[in-house]
Ligand SMILES: Nc1ncnc2c1ncn2[C@@H]1O[C@H](COP(=O)(O)OP(=O)(O)O)[C@@H](O)[C@H]1O
């Protein structure tokens with residue numbers, strides 16, 4: 056487990072991490088999302104000791120990440136594989152040698168039968184057995200990221216840290232990479248931290264997410280809780296939510312459907328029961344991992360509001376009046 060407690064960090068007197076506290080459980084795929092400049096990469100680099108923090112503490116299974124304690128840090132870093140937007144492969148080495156690189160770095164022999172088997176198994180895991188002897192320039196972006204993933208796994212890490220790993224890839228390729236990360240999480244039990252500015256990434260694979268803004272954690276929770284119905288103005292803005300486009304007369308009531316019950320004809324039923332019409336002025340359906348979550352906004356007369364809310368309560372539909 057990773058415990059981040061009251062972490063602060065400044066670059067040249069500018070605070071870029073302001074009192075960050077987070078807990079990342081073993082086995083999770085944990086997302087850290089936010090605008091560019093929010094401090095996501097800095098936080099990730101503090102977690103694996105590439106960057107020092109000024110105050111607070113970061114504990115990995117109880118061991119403090121402390122860049123002055125070189126021996127401990129090296130051991131912690133061995134347990135954390137990392138992948139980046141830019142892949143960071145060595146151009147003169149082929150796929151096999153790129154994957155083997157961390158073993159070389161750690162003085163682990165790479166020509167034993169066990170080492171070869173391990174490297175080949177990882178290359179198979181990421182689906183590149185046909186490209187073992189290709190150089191990075193002969194690979195597509197998605198394939199390069201697959202090499203980087205295999206390389207990040209070669210020392211048997213407990214954690215995989217991903218910094219904008221799919222931001223340079225197109226949507227279809229991104230889906231494949233995310234499916235691979237999910238497989239690694241499920242089958243190898245590796246805890247994954249995903250730093251991204253892409254909502255799609257969080258929706259597809261994260262079980263938990265923290266929304267970072269200007270060096271602070273603005274909200275943390277399940278993606279569906281945070282994003283289908285964000286209470287924070289800033290998260291709405293980030294998602295370019297509905298609030299600018301709604302009618303200014305009457306009241307706007309937002310209905311929220313979790314998973315099951317999505318298909319129930321609530322609006323029609325309510326319209327019939329209350330003998331009035333509602334104007335549906337905004338709606339969306341979202342996939343979060345395996346579930347579908349929906350929300351819609353109804354515009355109605357002020358006088359109908361109370362009855363409508365009572366009806367929705369009786370049907371266990373969550374609602375909110377949008378101000
Ligand atoms: N090495 C550095 N020196 C000075 N400022 C930095 C450095 N790295 C990042 N910053 C600043 O810290 C802030 C957070 O950056 P970063 O963590 O890269 O954000 P994100 O990954 O969310 O886009 C930005 O304002 C950035 O300019």
Ligand SMILES: [Mg+2]
Nearest residue numbers: 095096097219
């Ligand atoms: Mg970044």
